[in-house]
Amino acid sequence: MKKTTDFLKMKQMNEKITMVTAYDYPAAKIAEKVGMDILLVGDSLGMVVLGYDSTVPVTLDDMIHHSKAVKRGAPNTFIVVDMPFMTYHMSKSETLKAAARLMQETGAHAVKVEGAKDVIPMIQALTNAGIPVMAHLGLTPQTAGVLGGFKVQAKTAEQGKQLVEDAISCQQAGAFAVVLECIPQQITEQVTTQLSIPTIGIGAGPLADGQVLVYHDLIGFGDHKLAKFVKQYANVYPEMEKALQHYIEEVKNGEFPHQEHSFNMKEEERVALYG
Ligand code: KIV
């Protein structure tokens, strides 16, 4: 299993870091099998798995429940868990308590928090307590309400410079990596060259030190509209639909279950049964 220091080395060696979200046991198991560097139990869970229209309703208990399943599926992969909405804003003590639960109850290796500014002291407190922190800047879905929706961030030079400053603050506070979501690639380049810690991009262009995608977007599990930055590597949804349709047909017309799916009593028991 890789460690936070390995990700730093990968950046130095110019080896790209691969990260994908995961929310359950079988999905995590495949990701570990193919050698994914990092699994993120993202609070995108709320949207792609739980059917909410944002990440705001996701609770700490939801994150713990799913992270435990991911850990069982990928016991030898570095796992990052998103701290959900409003669990790292009230006070340092509330933040530490929430992160402690995530780490101790799930066996995850790090937490991720969105934003800089007021969150910087929290990153510092978590790091001081021994909890590795991944930062997340640019489009931060938990604050989409304030940002005015899901759109490209830091489009002006001024906003871009601010984002670079924020990323530097996250690094100074102790973050071991930073996710950059939905920003112009020119800003990704600046952050990536100015930081010693790795950047992991989603909708941030090819220059980040690593990439992350939402599992369900990547494999085409769902019929929601995909963001421009997503590449769909497979399309399993129509396959699933076909399978379920076929099952209904075969049950209705009596083709399933077939003899090969059925059990038989031994001959003498059959005789005894029918008399
Ligand atoms: O919740 C999530 O899936 C994320 C990634 C998009 C970085 O935070």
Ligand code: NA
């Ligand atoms: Na998230």
